[in-house]
Amino acid sequence: xxxxxxxxxxxxxxxxxxxxxxxxxxxxxxxxxxxxxxxxxxxxxxxxxxxxxxxxxxxxxxxxxxxxxxxxxxxxxxxxxxxxxxxxxxxxxxxxxxxxxxxxxxxxxxxxxxxxxxxxxxxxxxxxxxxxxxxxxxxxxxxxxxxxxxxxxxxxxxxxxxxxxxxxxxxxxxxxxxxxxxxxxxxxxxxxxxxxxxxxxxxxxxxxxxxxxxxxxxxxxxxxxxxxxxxxxxxxxxxxxxxxxxxxxxxxxxxxxxxxxxxxxxxxxxxxxxxxxxxxxxxxxxxxxxxxxxxxxxxxxxxx
Numbered sequence: 360x361x362x363x364x365x366x367x368x369x370x371x372x373x374x375x376x377x378x379x380x381x382x383x384x385x386x387x388x389x390x391x392x393x394x395x396x397x398x399x400x401x402x403x404x405x406x407x408x409x410x411x412x413x414x415x416x417x418x419x420x421x422x423x424x425x426x427x428x429x430x431x432x433x434x435x436x437x438x439x440x441x442x443x444x445x446x447x448x449x450x451x452x453x454x455x456x457x458x459x460x461x462x463x464x465x466x467x468x469x470x471x472x473x474x475x476x477x478x479x480x481x482x483x484x485x486x487x488x489x490x491x492x493x494x495x496x497x498x499x500x501x502x503x504x505x506x507x508x509x510x511x512x513x514x515x516x517x518x519x520x521x522x523x524x525x526x527x528x529x530x531x532x533x534x535x536x537x538x539x540x541x542x543x544x545x546x547x548x549x550x551x552x553x554x555x556x557x558x559x560x561x562x563x564x565x566x567x568x569x570x571x572x573x574x575x576x577x578x579x580x581x582x583x584x585x586x587x588x589x590x591x592x593x594x595x596x597x598x599x600x601x602x603x604x605x606x607x608x609x610x611x612x613x614x615x616x617x618x619x620x621x622x623x624x625x626x627x628x629x630x631x632x633x634x635x636x637x638x639x640x641x642x643x644x645x646x647x648x649x650x651x652x653x654x655x656x657x658x659x660x661x662x663x
Contacts, residue, residue, distance in 0.1 A: 400520050401460050402444070403528075408454030409536035409662065410655050411528050412447055413603060414544045415469035415521065416440035418460035425466065433498035435631055436463040438489075440546045442627055442635045447544055449648045453655060455542075456528050460521060465489055465498055467513040469521050470543075470601035478601060483553055488513055493551050529607060529614060540576070540658040542651055543604050543618035548629050555597050561590035561625050562646070565600035565618040571608025572615040573661070579653040580617065587646055590625065613661055617654060619647065 397403075402417075419436040426434060443459070450457050460469055468487050471478070475487040485491075488510050490498055532539040543565075549558050564580060566572040577594070584592045600608070600618040608616025623629050626640035 397520055397524070399461065400517060401458060401524065403459075403524060404451075404457050405528070406451075406454045406456040408456075408655065409532050409538055409658055410450075410453060410455040410540045410542065410651070411525070411532060412450050412455050412457045412542045412544055412651075413525060414440065414443050414447070414457070414459035415603060416460065416464050416545060417443055418462040418464070420462045422462070422466060428499050428503060429465075430497055430500055432492060432496050433465060436465060437631065437633070438464060438493050438547075439633075440544070441623065441633045442640075443544050443546060445635060446626055446640060446644060446647065449644065450651075453651065455651075456532065458521070458525055458528065462517055467517045469518055470545075470603050472602050472606075473514055473518065478605075479599075485554075493548065493554055495553050525603070525607070533612075533614060536659075536662050538613040538658050538661040539615070540654055541603070541607055541614065541616040542654065543600065543616065545598075545601075545618060546621040546623045546626075549622035549624040559597065559620075559622055560593040561622045561643075562587075562592040563596060563598040563618075563620040564592070564594045564650075565598045565604060565620065566595060566616070567600045567605045567608065568595050571600055571604050571610070572617050573610045573657075576615050576654050576657040577617070579657045580650045583646070583649045583653050589642065590646060615654075615658060619650065621647070 416438075417440055419439045419441075421429065421434060421436065444457075447457070464470075466488075468485065468489065471485075471487040473487070477484045485493065488505055490502075490504065492498060529539055529541065547559065549561075551559075562584065564577070564584070566577055569577065581594055584594075598618065598620040600616065604616040604618040608614060621643070623633075624639075625643045627636050628634045
């Protein structure tokens with residue numbers, strides 16, 4: 360049975376007006392978004408197992424038309440989920456399909472709803488087309504704001520193709536195996552006062568409070584964490600899963616979604632130029648792999 364297709368995109372809300380210090384209106388910028396071959400938008404490799412690993416924040420590229428309007432910090436793409444393609448190299452041996460973005464979340468956040476509604480009401484919102492870094496620093500010169508047309512074009516040019524590929528691959532795996540595990544791979548700086556208090560646990564599992572994944576699959580993952588003494592962890596704590604986990608996870612349809620949000624301090628330098636640290640990564644990779652393998656084993660038990 361094929362998975363149902365996502366509903367048509369809702370209309371994009373107009374950005375909230377900012378209070379200006381002077382009478383001059385804030386500059387509004389509109390870029391010309393060109394069409395891209397799909398291979399330019401994301402990396403994709405098809406596997407043989409009932410497993411799709413999605414890395415929507417892997418990309419760090421900024422389109423040429425956008426670059427002149429951005430601040431130096433914006434051009435660094437600092438909130439990228441750096442090096443996760445390297446960290447998840449074990450995926451090929453597991454037979455996983457892997458989908459990873461090429462363009463920065465500063466262009467459009469692939470893990471946010473298309474209508475830009477908040478995933479965590481009452482908390483600081485990072486947004487579909489961000490204008491600030493996670494630390495609250497401006498991404499655009501002169502505090503410029505995006506036009507509605509630009510937001511809509513970014514959805515069409517970047518967001519929709521990624522989700523179309525994700526949906527297509529989930530459908531294919533489900534049709535072939537009868538069950539599918541969607542593993543959402545993410546990472547973030549360990550200390551971000553604007554987004555959360557103190558230091559984040561090293562490993563954060565999210566299943567939308569159990570709505571996106573069957574209990575036995577989550578239990579298999581948590582059993583691996585129970586044996587983990589070197590890292591702190593949480594399940595459905597500060598991070599419960601983003602839009603992809605919540606939207607595509609459907610245990611009743613045998614589609615099980617789990618998000619892992621890792622502290623970047625477990626495998627890399629958290630400051631520019633964000634270098635990969637093999638000495639750290641080699642310790643955490645077996646832990647991540649054990650969780651993926653445990654979830655995959657339980658998913659295979661559900662094949663029909």
